[in-house]
Amino acid sequence: MDQQKKNEIFDHAKAWILEAGERIKSKIDSPRSIETKSNPNDLVTEMDQETEQFFAQKINETYQDHYLLGEEGFGDEIEDLGGTVWIVDPIDGTMNFVHQKRNFAISIGIYYEGVGEIGLIYNVMEETLYTARRGEGAYKNEHKLPMLDEERPLSESILALNTSWMIPENPHVEHQGMQDLVKKLRSTRSYGSAALEFAFVAEGLLDGYLTMTLMPWDYAAGSILVREVGGIVTRADREELDLLNKTTVLASRPNIHEEISTGYVRLKK
Ligand code: 2AM
Ligand code: CA
Ligand code: CA
Ligand code: CA
Numbered sequence: 001m002d003q004q005k006k007n008e009i010f011d012h013a014k015a016w017i018l019e020a021g022e023r024i025k026s027k028i029d030s031p032r033s034i035e036t037k038s039n040p041n042d043l044v045t046e047m048d049q050e051t052e053q054f055f056a057q058k059i060n061e062t063y064q065d066h067y068l069l070g071e072e073g074f075g076d077e078i079e080d081l082g083g084t085v086w087i088v089d090p091i092d093g094t095m096n097f098v099h100q101k102r103n104f105a106i107s108i109g110i111y112y113e114g115v116g117e118i119g120l121i122y123n124v125m126e127e128t129l130y131t132a133r134r135g136e137g138a139y140k141n142e143h144k145l146p147m148l149d150e151e152r153p154l155s156e157s158i159l160a161l162n163t164s165w166m167i168p169e170n171p172h173v174e175h176q177g178m179q180d181l182v183k184k185l186r187s188t189r190s191y192g193s194a195a196l197e198f199a200f201v202a203e204g205l206l207d208g209y210l211t212m213t214l215m216p217w218d219y220a221a222g223s224i225l226v227r228e229v230g231g232i233v234t235r236a237d238r239e240e241l242d243l244l245n246k247t248t249v250l251a252s253r254p255n256i257h258e259e260i261s262t263g264y265v266r267l268k269k
Pocket of ligand 4: 091094
């Protein structure tokens, strides 16, 4: 992607994500209609939909040749990552949005010919904007994030993971390995917003993030951010991520990545 073009797209994306955040914030105490999607705990609100429509409209007006892949379906039917594709999660952490009115984010990853060029994650209520451009490092607001080059062992690491992987009946991963991992770690955290969990890995607040079921819009921006500070982002089995399908993800500081994957993660099926 041409650098001038990339900067122009970045500036638009940044302006739009801040504007969208402002709209959400201004309506945070308004009554909202909440519907469920795949199951009773899979929530969506009209604010998720309105926010995605806002991005769809902005992108359509400004860049007729760009594509949008969004969680709520107001974008395009994408079959490959040719051209410029905006991968947008209008509200990541909808359950937090509904129950807590905080701890949710807007996530935008912009890909050119399949390569992640621009990532933005906006923690709306804290007004914290994480940004990255490929090859230019990652930022928290105006502050450049340092590289993740510390060699802290797993026993002193904090990993974000979901307690549901500890349940024997979970369909994704052998729970015994997950229990062994939890025993080895210093501690675990679970924030309920994949985008923020990536941002916290990039920031060094978390040493890693392991999850079994992410969609492209959950990690499109976060993976760019984490890689820009030297972190490793792959599937949980260390294979390359597939940006068009549901996937496992392991994002972490370099020195614990292989140990977590090969030592503890035993995927079912
Ligand atoms: P969402 O709020 O945009 O739906 C919660 O642990 C995290 O997982 C959030 O980032 C949430 O995104 C995401 N998530 C929720 N349901 C999911 C599903 N069925 N598949 C994949 N990710 C999901
Ligand atoms: Ca959702
Ligand atoms: Ca999401
Ligand atoms: Ca969402």
